[in-house]
Every structure is written in C-alpha cells, then in structure tokens.
Amino acid sequence: MSEVLFKRSSLLTDKITNYCPGCTHGIVQRMVAETIEELQLGGDTIGVCPVGCSVCAYDFYSCDMVQAAHGRAPAVATGIKRSVPESIVFTYQGDGDLASIGMAETIHAATRGENITVIFINNAIYGMTGGQMAPTSLPGQVTQTSPYGRDVKTAGYPIRVCELLATLDGVALAERVTVDSPKNVRAAKRAIKKAFQYQLEGLGFTIIELVCTCPTNWGMTASKSFEWLRENMLPYYPLGVYKDAKAVAAEQASAASDAKAVAAEQASAASDAKAVAAEQDATAEVADIATNAASAKAVA
Amino acid sequence: MSEKVLMKGNEALAEAAIRAGCRHFFGYPITPQTELAAYMAKRMPKIGGVYLQAESEVAAINMVYGASAAGVRVMTSSSSPGISLKAEGISYLIGADLPALIVNVQRGAPGLGGIQPSQADYWMATRANGHGDGHVLVFAPSTVQEMCDYASLAFALGDKYRMPAMILADGLLGQMMEPVELPEAITPEDLPLKPWAACGHKNRREHNTVNSLFLVAQELEDSVIEREQRYAKIKAEEQRAELVLTDDADIIVVAFGAAARIARSAIKLVREQGIKAGLVRPITLWPYPKDSIANLLPQAKAFLTVELSCGQMVEDVRLTVNGKVPVNFFGHTGGIVPTPAEVAEAIRMTDKGEQFSLLPYKSKLIATEGGPK
Numbered sequence: 001m002s003e004v005l006f007k008r009s010s011l012l013t014d015k016i017t018n019y020c021p022g023c024t025h026g027i028v029q030r031m032v033a034e035t036i037e038e039l040q041l042g043g044d045t046i047g048v049c050p051v052g053c054s055v056c057a058y059d060f061y062s063c064d065m066v067q068a069a070h071g072r073a074p075a076v077a078t079g080i081k082r083s084v085p086e087s088i089v090f091t092y093q094g095d096g097d098l099a100s101i102g103m104a105e106t107i108h109a110a111t112r113g114e115n116i117t118v119i120f121i122n123n124a125i126y127g128m129t130g131g132q133m134a135p136t137s138l139p140g141q142v143t144q145t146s147p148y149g150r151d152v153k154t155a156g157y158p159i160r161v162c163e164l165l166a167t168l169d170g171v172a173l174a175e176r177v178t179v180d181s182p183k184n185v186r187a188a189k190r191a192i193k194k195a196f197q198y199q200l201e202g203l204g205f206t207i208i209e210l211v212c213t214c215p216t217n218w219g220m221t222a223s224k225s226f227e228w229l230r231e232n233m234l235p236y237y238p239l240g241v242y243k244d245a246k247a248v249a250a251e252q253a254s255a256a257s258d259a260k261a262v263a264a265e266q267a268s269a270a271s272d273a274k275a276v277a278a279e280q281d282a283t284a285e286v287a288d289i290a291t292n293a294a295s296a297k298a299v300a
Numbered sequence: 301m302s303e304k305v306l307m308k309g310n311e312a313l314a315e316a317a318i319r320a321g322c323r324h325f326f327g328y329p330i331t332p333q334t335e336l337a338a339y340m341a342k343r344m345p346k347i348g349g350v351y352l353q354a355e356s357e358v359a360a361i362n363m364v365y366g367a368s369a370a371g372v373r374v375m376t377s378s379s380s381p382g383i384s385l386k387a388e389g390i391s392y393l394i395g396a397d398l399p400a401l402i403v404n405v406q407r408g409a410p411g412l413g414g415i416q417p418s419q420a421d422y423w424m425a426t427r428a429n430g431h432g433d434g435h436v437l438v439f440a441p442s443t444v445q446e447m448c449d450y451a452s453l454a455f456a457l458g459d460k461y462r463m464p465a466m467i468l469a470d471g472l473l474g475q476m477m478e479p480v481e482l483p484e485a486i487t488p489e490d491l492p493l494k495p496w497a498a499c500g501h502k503n504r505r506e507h508n509t510v511n512s513l514f515l516v517a518q519e520l521e522d523s524v525i526e527r528e529q530r531y532a533k534i535k536a537e538e539q540r541a542e543l544v545l546t547d548d549a550d551i552i553v554v555a556f557g558a559a560a561r562i563a564r565s566a567i568k569l570v571r572e573q574g575i576k577a578g579l580v581r582p583i584t585l586w587p588y589p590k591d592s593i594a595n596l597l598p599q600a601k602a603f604l605t606v607e608l609s610c611g612q613m614v615e616d617v618r619l620t621v622n623g624k625v626p627v628n629f630f631g632h633t634g635g636i637v638p639t640p641a642e643v644a645e646a647i648r649m650t651d652k653g654e655q656f657s658l659l660p661y662k663s664k665l666i667a668t669e670g671g672p673k
Binding site: 042043044045046048055056058059061062063064065066067068069072075076077078079080081082083084087088104105107108 | 352356362364365367370371500503508515
C-alpha cells in the first residue's frame with residue numbers, strides 16, 4: 001500500500017514558472033495554492049497578480065486571475081471583492097509593488113478593512129527589473145541603484161510594513177514569517193492559512209509578509225542568501241504576529257470573564273468579611289452577655 | 301413613465317446609469333462632477349449597490365478595473381485633472397478589453413486650471429487616454445436629456461465591443477438644470493452574462509484570466525491588431541452626429557457639447573441675415589463622425605469649428621476635409637463660453653471668404669497657427 005505524502009496542488013497549472021533557480025517565490029506560491037485547495041476554495045477564489053517577478057502568476061494558478069497595474073492590486077482586489085462579495089480574493093505582491101508605488105492602495109485597503117488577503121514578498125530588492133533599491137532595501141545594501149550602499153541620509157529608511165499596518169483598525173491579521181527552513185516554512189503555511197480563514201470569517205484585511213530571498217539580484221547562491229537573510233533581514237524585520245484582531249478579541253473576552261470572576265470573588269470575599277464581622281459582633285455580644293452575667297453574678 | 305423632471309446634468313446622468321443597471325461606482329471628489337458622486341453616495345446603499353470613495357483617482361479607476369474584470373456594470377466620474385490620473389487605468393482597461401463607463405465633466409486646464417466649463421480634453425479623450433494603441437468610445441452630450449440618454453448607450457456599446465466608454469461632458473452640462481425624461485429602469489439581472497469574467501469558476505469552467513501582458517511581441521501585435529479590427533468596425537458602424545439646417549447650407553459649423561448650443565443660436569442669428577449656415581454636431585467624438593462631414597463637402601464653401609479650447613477637434617475636421625475647402629476655427633478657453641454674437645461674427649467672416657484660426661486675447665481677436673491658406 002502506498003500513501004501519498006506530497007503532491008502538486010491542483011490549484012497550480014502545469015505551466016513552468018519564470019522564477020530564477022533558488023528563488024523563494026516557488027515555495028510561497030505553492031503554499032498559497034495548497035491553502036486554497038485545503039480550504040476547498042478554488043472555485044470561489046480570484047487572485048490578483050502584480051507587476052514584478054510574479055506578474056505572470058495568472059498563468060500559474062488555476063483559479064480565476066486578474067493582472068493589475070503596478071501597485072494597484074489592492075484597489076483591483078477591492079473592485080473584485082465589492083462585486084463578488086462571496087468570493088475569496090487575494091493579491092500576491094512584491095516590496096516595490098506594495099510598499100513603494102502601491103503604498104497608498106495598500107494602506108487604504110487596510111484601513112477600509114477590505115476583506116482580502118495580501119501575500120507580501122519582501123526580498124528587499126526589485127527583482128524583475130534587475131535589482132534596484134526597494135523601499136525595504138536595508139541601510140547600506142548595495143543594489144543597482146544604490147551602488148555605494150543605501151545611504152539613509154539621501155534614500156531614507158526601509159519601511160516595516162507589518163508594524164505600519166498594525167496601527168490600523170481595519171487590519172485583522174498582520175504577520176511576518178519567513179521560509180528559510182522547513183520549520184519556518186511550516187509556520188508560514190499556518191499563517192497563510194489563518195489569513196484565508198480570517199477572510200472566510202469576514203474579519204477584514206489580512207496580510208502575511210514573507211521575508212524572502214533574491215539570490216540572482218543579491219548576487220549569492222541560494223544557501224548563502226538564506227544566511228544573509230538570517231544575518232541582515234531578520235534583525236531589521238523581526239518575525240512575529242503584529243496584529244491579530246481575533247486573538248485580541250478572544251483575549252479581551254477572556255480578560256472580561258477573568259474580571260468577572262475576580263469581581264465575583266471579591267463580592268464573595270466581601271460577603272465573607274461581612275459574615276466574619278457579623279460573627280465577631282455576635283461573639284462580642286456573647287462576651288458582653290457573659291460579662292454582664294458575670295457582673296450580675298458578682299453583684300449578686 | 302415619460303414624466304419630465306427637472307434635474308441637474310450630473311444627477312440626471314447618475315440616475316440614468318443606475319437605471320441602466322449600474323450598481324458599482326468608484327470615485328474621488330472633484331469639481332464640477334460633485335453632484336454625480338453625491339447622488340450615487342445617496343442612492344447606491346438604498347438599492348443594494350456599491351458607492352466607494354477611493355483614496356485617489358488612480359485607486360478609483362483600478363477599482364473600476366477590478367469590478368469590470370469580475371463582470372459587473374461599473375462606472376466612475378471625474379473632471380479633467382482627475383482623468384489625467386485615471387489614464388493609467390484606462391490604458392489597462394483597453395488592454396484587457398474591459399468595458400466601463402468613465403465620465404469626464406471637463407473643467408479649464410492645463411494643470412489645476414479652473415472649475416469652469418471647458419472642452420480642452422478632446423485630444424486626451426479621442427487620442428490619448430493613456431499609453432499605447434487604443435481608444436475609448438467617446439460620447440458628447442449637449443443637453444441634460446443627452447447626459448441621461450448616453451449613459452445607457454455608452455454602457456451598452458462598451459459591453460458590445462468590450463471596451464471603455466467615456467461621456468465627455470463639461471461643467472456647464474453638469475451643473476445646468478433642464479427637464480429630462482428618465483429612461484425605464486433595468487436591473488443587473490437583465491444584463492447579458494459575461495462568460496469571460498473572473499468571478500470564480502465554481503469548478504464549472506476553465507479558469508478565466510483578465511490580463512493585458514504579452515511578453516512575446518508577436519502575441520502582443522496580434523492582440524493589438526485584433527482590437528484595431530474591432531475599431532475599424534466601430535468606425536464604420538457607430539458614428540453619430542446631429543445635423544441642424546444643413547440641407548441648404550454652404551457654411552458648415554462643427555461644434556459639440558456646450559459649444560454646439562451656442563453655435564445653434566448663432567446659426568439662427570446669421571440665417572436671419574441670409575447666410576446659409578448649418579451645424580454638424582458630433583455626438584460620438586470617437587469614432588469621429590467623418591461621414592457626416594464628408595457628405596457635406598460637395599455643398600460646403602467653408603467649415604467653421606467652434607470649441608471651448610484653443611482648437612482640438614478642428615484637426616479632425618481638417619483631416620476629413622483634406623484641404624478641399626477652408627476650415628476655420630473660433631474658440632474660447634479657460635472656462636469662458638463664447639456668446640452667440642461672437643460665433644455669429646465668426647460665421648459672417650467665414651461667409652465672406654476669410655480664413656482664420658482665432659482666439660480672443662485681451663479684448664482682441666488674435667490669429668493662431670494652423671489655418672489653411
């Protein structure tokens with residue numbers, strides 16, 4: 001008896017991707033496909049691909065797909081979701097697309113609580129155009145358009161997207177993950193699935209930021225680029241959950257019920273205290289009576 | 301039905317769009333289209349529709365792109381500077397063969413310009429709604445009734461040819477009130493299905509993609525030329541123009557939209573003086589109603605175009621006339637509307653055989669380049 005432990009997701013077409021060898025797009029794209037398949041949402045999902053390395057993703061996914069202008073994926077996704085509210089809509093965007101030319105669309109879709117899922121690939125560089133400085137390129141990072149290293153005095157600082165979006169009330173989930181190890185890949189998959197589940201529950205805007213590599217434009221081997229990611233990217237972009245509205249709500253509910261319990265306890269303590277006081281009063285009364293009796297006896 | 305109501309042009313257009321089955325409006329505030337968006341904001345939530353004020357004109361047109369990709373009847377409205385911002389999205393709509401209604405209630409320009417009526421976006425509307433080969437259908441209403449009538453026509457032809465359609469109005473038509481007969485209402489359920497839409501395949505069909513990217517040059521050329529063939533058919537079948545008093549006319553005035561209203565009055569004035577002037581009023585600006593102009597060539601001594609710009613449509617008239625008779629131009633720009641008396645004088649000058657392109661400048665008429673000698 002043979003058991004299937006792993007197979008290609010039916011949400012992926014047979015088309016060969018255009019990603020470079022060693023690139024992490026393939027991993028993320030697969031996890032998104034697996035998630036949609038596991039949730040049995042393939043027939044209801046519409047994906048929006050950006051301008052960037054994943055521009056051809058409409059050829060790679062077997063759900064309905066819409067190609068968007070550079071940076072506009074959240075606006076396009078908004079138009080789709082508002083037209084087919086029962087559908088599941090996701091965007092798949094890189095750092096230049098999402099955090100530079102499309103920052104306004106990103107922030108406003110987030111603050112509207114647009115019920116879509118954004119898969120955000122942060123590899124600190126423009127990949128498709130050949131390695132230019134991105135809004136998330138690190139201070140000192142050498143790219144084609146920061147040949148002497150990103151000078152924060154003139155080029156400014158990198159943007160931490162999850163931290164920025166976590167301040168907005170419309171965001172249901174903002175989590176940063178990476179895919180540099182099997183353990184982290186599994187954690188990333190869980191995060192992606194949670195985002196789609198939150199969308200299904202209608203909780204609002206969900207974004208999963210994946211800290212990724214770009215071996216080609218970083219000029220490194222795949223394994224070396226993971227090392228570089230761990231040494232340079234992760235300290236600047238710490239992994240973690242930056243906003244989880246559902247968890248916060250659950251915590252608040254539990255805190256409220258805790259508070260209720262405490263109040264009940266206090267009330268019971270208060271009534272105990274009252275009882276004790278009453279008892280003490282009663283004791284004192286008995287003592288008084290005894291004293292009086294003794295006095296009476298003495299008088300007698 | 302058939303009851304006339306008094307409405308502003310912007311509101312009449314909004315109501316007509318709703319009656320044409322449009323339930324999705326994405327926009328951004330700008331004068332002088334304000335009443336249109338405000339009307340939608342009030343009505344859409346009451347009829348299960350979507351009114352969404354986007355963060356920018358760019359976002360609004362991309363929301364339109366997404367909604368159209370998902371298969372619904374959708375529109376946006378703006379005014380000149382806002383339409384510039386939408387140019388990117390309009391190019392993508394063209395490239396992905398998506399229908400949508402875009403309303404441009406024009407104002408004075410360039411730059412921030414002004415907020416008074418203008419027709420200076422003629423070139424943008426008919427030539428350059430963004431990068432690349434491509435066109436949008438352009439309708440030019442001249443009355444509040446037409447603001448209303450062209451909404452459903454623009455939606456229908458946009459769907460038929462799978463391309464964006466524009467209503468090119470101006471601040472005058474948007475703001476003025478006239479009696480209007482509203483059309484019968486249809487609902488979104490009455491609209492034909494769009495089997496190409498990306499709305500979730502429900503595991504019942506192959507997946508749809510909405511896309512304008514072709515990395516193989518041959519594929520891109522094929523796709524653009526397929527569209528050109530559609531354009532050829534549209535140019536042959538969809539030209540629309542109104543002819544006023546042209547039967548015996550030898551001076552042909554060409555004017556659209558608000559300018560056509562003035563031209564009409566001017567023609568009445570000069571006819572009283574025995575000048576046989578008539579009007580060609582283009583209703584479609586793309587496709588340009590060349591045939592209406594060409595048909596009048598044998599009887600025309602000269603043409604005069606009147607525009608609220610420095611002379612843009614006049615180039616299309618000259619292309620059609622092709623040097624056979626003089627084509628004069630008279631206009632005002634920056635938000636100033638010419639008086640019938642001014643236009644009547646330009647007609648009289650044309651009748652006398654003068655050849656000119658004239659704009660008023662500091663109380664004098666000055667010649668500009670371009671008039672045929």
